[in-house]
Every structure is written in structure tokens, then in C-alpha cells.
Amino acid sequence: xxxxxxxxxxxxxxxxxxxxxxxxxxxxxxxxxxxxxxxxxxxxxxxxxxxxxxxxxxxxxxxxxxxxxxxxxxxxxxxxxxxxxxxxxxxxxxxxxxxxxxxxxxxxxxxxxxxxxxxxxxxxxxxxxxxxxxxxxxxxxxxxxxxxxxxxxxxxxxxxxxxxxxxxxxxxxxxxxxxxxxxxxxxxxxxxxxx
Amino acid sequence: xxxxxxxxxxxxxxxxxxxxxxxxxxxxxxxxxxxxxxxxxxxxxxxxxxxxxxxxxxxxxxxxxxxxxxxxxxxxxxxxxxxxxxxxxxxxxxxxxxxxxxxxxxxxxxxxxxxxxxxxxxxxxxxxxxxxxxxxxxxxxxxxxxxxxxxxxxxxxxxxxxxxxxxxxxxxxxxxxxxxxxxxxxxxxxxxxxx
Numbered sequence: 001x002x003x004x005x006x007x008x009x010x011x012x013x014x015x016x017x018x019x020x021x022x023x024x025x026x027x028x029x030x031x032x033x034x035x036x037x038x039x040x041x042x043x044x045x046x047x048x049x050x051x052x053x054x055x056x057x058x059x060x061x062x063x064x065x066x067x068x069x070x071x072x073x074x075x076x077x078x079x080x081x082x083x084x085x086x087x088x089x090x091x092x093x094x095x096x097x098x099x100x101x102x103x104x105x106x107x108x109x110x111x112x113x114x115x116x117x118x119x120x121x122x123x124x125x126x127x128x129x130x131x132x133x134x135x136x137x138x139x140x141x142x143x144x145x146x147x148x149x150x151x152x153x154x155x156x157x158x159x160x161x162x163x164x165x166x167x168x169x170x171x172x173x174x175x176x177x178x179x180x181x182x183x184x185x186x187x188x189x190x191x192x193x194x195x
Numbered sequence: 196x197x198x199x200x201x202x203x204x205x206x207x208x209x210x211x212x213x214x215x216x217x218x219x220x221x222x223x224x225x226x227x228x229x230x231x232x233x234x235x236x237x238x239x240x241x242x243x244x245x246x247x248x249x250x251x252x253x254x255x256x257x258x259x260x261x262x263x264x265x266x267x268x269x270x271x272x273x274x275x276x277x278x279x280x281x282x283x284x285x286x287x288x289x290x291x292x293x294x295x296x297x298x299x300x301x302x303x304x305x306x307x308x309x310x311x312x313x314x315x316x317x318x319x320x321x322x323x324x325x326x327x328x329x330x331x332x333x334x335x336x337x338x339x340x341x342x343x344x345x346x347x348x349x350x351x352x353x354x355x356x357x358x359x360x361x362x363x364x365x366x367x368x369x370x371x372x373x374x375x376x377x378x379x380x381x382x383x384x385x386x387x388x389x390x
Contacts, residue, residue, distance in 0.1 A: 029308045030271045032264045058254035063261040063271065069227045076225045076258065113224045 003037050004153060004175045005190050014181045014188060018156070026153060027060035027125050035067035038175060042121070042151040043071040045173045049148040051121045053077060055114070055140065057107060057132050064153060065123040072121065077113045079136060081105045092142045096135035107135035111143065118145035127152040127174060130161025137170070149173065157191050198232050199348060199370045200385050209376045209383060213351070221348060222255035222320050230262035233370060237316075237346040238266040240368045244343040246316045248272060250309070250335065252302060252327050259348060260318040267316065272308045274331060276300045287337045291330035302330035306338065313340035322347040322369060325356025332365070344368065352386050 001009075013021040025031040051072050056065035057079040065076045082105065090111040097104050114120070122136050133150060140147050147170055155162050155174035165172050177191035196204075208216040220226040246267050251260035252274040260271045277300065285306040292299050309315070317331050328345060335342050342365055350357050350369035360367050372386035 023305065024308070028272065028275070028305055030261060030264075030273070032261055032270065035261065036265075059257060059273065059275070062254060062257040063273070066225060066227055066230065066258040066261050067265075069225075070231075070262075075227065077223065078225070078254065078258070080223070080254070110218065110223055113219070 001190070002041070002175060004034070004041075007031075007034060008154065008176055008178075009188060012188065014183045014186050016183045018158075018181070019183075020154065020156070020178060020181060020188070022154060026064075030063045032063075032067060035064050036070075038064060038151075038153060039068040039071035041175060042068055042123075042173065046072075046121060046149050046151065046171070049121070049171070050119045051148050053114070053118045053120050053145075054123055055079065055109070055120050055136055056123045057081070057136060060126070061124040064125055068121075068123055068151065074121075077109060079107045079109045079139065081107060092139040094135035094138040094142075096131040097129075107132065107139060109139050109143075114140065114143035114145050116144035118143065119148045120145050121148055122150045123152075124150075125153045127155040127161045127165075127172075128159040130159075130164050133161065133165060137165075137168070151175075154178065196385070197236070197370060199229070199236075202226075202229060203349065203371055203373075204383060207383065209378045209381050211378045213353075213376070214378075215349065215351070215373060215376060215383070217349060221259075225258045227258075227262060230259050231265075233259060233346075233348060234263040234266035236370060237263055237318075237368065241267075241316060241344045241346065241366070244316070244366070245314045246343050248309070248313050248315050248340075249318055250274065250304070250315050250331055251318045252276070252331060255321070256319040259320055263316075263318055263346065269316075272304060274302045274304045274334065276302060287334040289330035289333040289337075291326040292324070302327065302334060304334050304338075309335065309338035309340050311339035313338065314343045315340050316343050317345040318347075319345075320348045322350040322356045322360075322367075323354040325354075325359050328356065328360060332360075332363070346370075349373065 054076045149171040152174040155177045157177040180189040344366040347369040350372045352372040375384040
């Protein structure tokens, strides 16, 4: 069991409707020391990959992405979810469906921040249905840039996102994959990973 | 002139309608090395303050807040702007008006992450009318916690937010205060600060 799985068992809470609350350390209150452990682990797992940019999506991906970026010494670009009047000029746009908010969002990145020379590591806190990630992949492809890999903190292994993305042939590393959880007992079972 | 003012002169773009675009390094693409300089500077400016938590607001405050937090060795809590089904339990709620989006938002923090023992440094990327900050201050006060200070990257000195907040007697440190800018010439003039 790795450091993140241990932390999820200690502080994560299983709620009805397949909701795993990790808001005390991951996506509302943020444990920066833990994020640095996550960064170290991604640096190890993506060691051979040539990465010059990290891409994430607002809001809860940003904190992890920024701390992880220090381990790769690269800038971070975060995709925005709604059109702002401060976002002008040419933009890449992908449409994604949000599981938690039950609505459709546009994912937007200014074209000047992503181009064909970029080798991108995509970072996010959660992977469930994979809609947000598919939007980010779509944007990297629109930019003719390369997806070097995807680093996720917590994957819900019983939802289809992980399988869909691995089937695209992309290196997807999820530090904790929840295989099964039970809101009545609070039990959480992780997929056994190598290494 | 400090490092951030220099960077704004180099890479910031003045647009019509008093818009200063710093999206190539601050709030869309993020220069993590620059954020670490910002963290170092805030650590210096808030040296005597007892700080055990950083509070920011999604989305563009999160990256700076997380990097700054490393210099204080404290966790970050980010306020959310809309009610999510994953945000449950007791919450502090403040209503704020957004200048850039021309709408009202609720600013929300779960009560369990802010209490009377907390000494809070509020961090954000921009200060203009100060509505978001006033929402965050309101939330800290609802929690009976203490605002130890506010650290801002870029303040628009010709808009009222800075004055309103300094009039509350709060230590507000803005690393770059734009006094005047001109979209026809691209000129930017900063307020002269001591130190």
C-alpha cells in the first residue's frame, strides 16, 4: 500500500452514491507535503518521458499540478471551464460532461500556450468517467502537441474513465485506484499495482 | 522595481477596459519559479505573523497559494464559487460580485476547515474591486478565525479594493500595484513601495 492509499484509508470518507470524500487533504483543504510526495512519485513513473509542460483543469487539479510541476521544472497551463471576458484570442475548445455537477462544460485553453512542440503531462486529482480528461486530450491533439502521459491522484476503478483512456494507448498512472467501496461499512479496496 | 513589476512590464499586456493580461505567467499559464519568488517575498513581509493556514479562492488563486504555502509550511484551503454536490455538511457562505464575469457568486468554505484557532493568510492573484477578498474576509470572521494578512500578486491601485481593505486595518501586501495603465501606448505605471 502506498502513501496515498494509506492517507485515503485514514482520512477519506465513503458516501452514498459512490462518492469518496477526500476534501480534508486533496481537493478543498490541500496538504502540500502530500502533493510533494505525489510529485516525487510521478517524476519516478514518468522518468523516461520528455515533458516540457503540465496541463490541468480548474479548479481542484491546479494545486496538485503546480506542486508536481516543481519536480519536472516546467510551467503549468490550466484549462478553464467557462468562457471569461479575459480569455480572448484564439482558443482550443472541447466540450465535456461533468459527473459531479451534472452539466456540460466547455474546456478552454488559449492557443498561444499549447503548440506542436509541446510534450504534455496531464495532471488531475480525480478520474471517474474520464470526461474532463478526454476534453484535455482533445485539446492537446487540437494543438498538435503530444500527450506524454496522464498522472491522476485517485481513480475510481469501477467507473469507465481509466479503461477508456488506457485503451487509447496513453500512459495513465493513477496513484490510488479504488476498486470497490462501501458507504455502509466505510470500507475501501484498492487495485493492487506493481512496484 | 521588484521582480514581479519587471515581469509585468516584460510580459503583461494592457487591453481596453482596464484589463491587464498576465495570462502567460500568472493566471492561465503559470510560471512556478516566479510563484516561488512570490512565496519568498510574502514570507519576508509576513515574517512576524503567526500563520497556520492559507485561504484562497478558485481558480487562479490556487496555484500561487499552494506554492506560497511551502514557504510557510501550512495547508491551503480554497473557497469554492458554486455549490457542488460533493460539498456537504455545514458551510460558511458569503456572497460576492465578480468584476470579470459580471455576475454574483457564492463563496463557500466547509466549516470543518476553518475555526477560531486559525490564523489565516489570504492569498489571491488579483485585487481590483475587492469583492472576492471581502467574501473571504467575511468567511474568516464567520469562523471566528483571525485574518493575519492578505497577500496579492497584482493590485489595480486605481480601483477601490485595496483602499477598502486597508481601511479595515488589515495588513495587505500587494507585490505590484498598478497606478495607471494605457491600452493605446501599453504603458504601465506602478505605485512606488518602500523596501
